[in-house]
Amino acid sequence: MSLFRSTPYGEERLCRGCVNRGYGEDAWQPATSEFWPMSNGRLWFGRCRACESDRKAGTHSVVPSDMRMAA
Secondary structure, eight states, X not given: OOSEEEETTEEXXXXXXXXXXXXXXXXXXXXXXXXXOEETTEEOOSSOHHHHHHHHHTOOXXXXXXXXXXX
């Protein structure tokens, strides 16, 4: 499975943190500095900005963990 994909709107990158949280198709983020942090003037694809801010805040996710099991 590729971590990048091309769309009519530009390149997207799959965030593994969002995948682990169960976001499904919403785990794909545009490959821009709006969604991914910068490191030494380059995009860093370790964690998207949402995952990074959750990590810094000490929270687990926006979606409660029991919501992932619903369906």
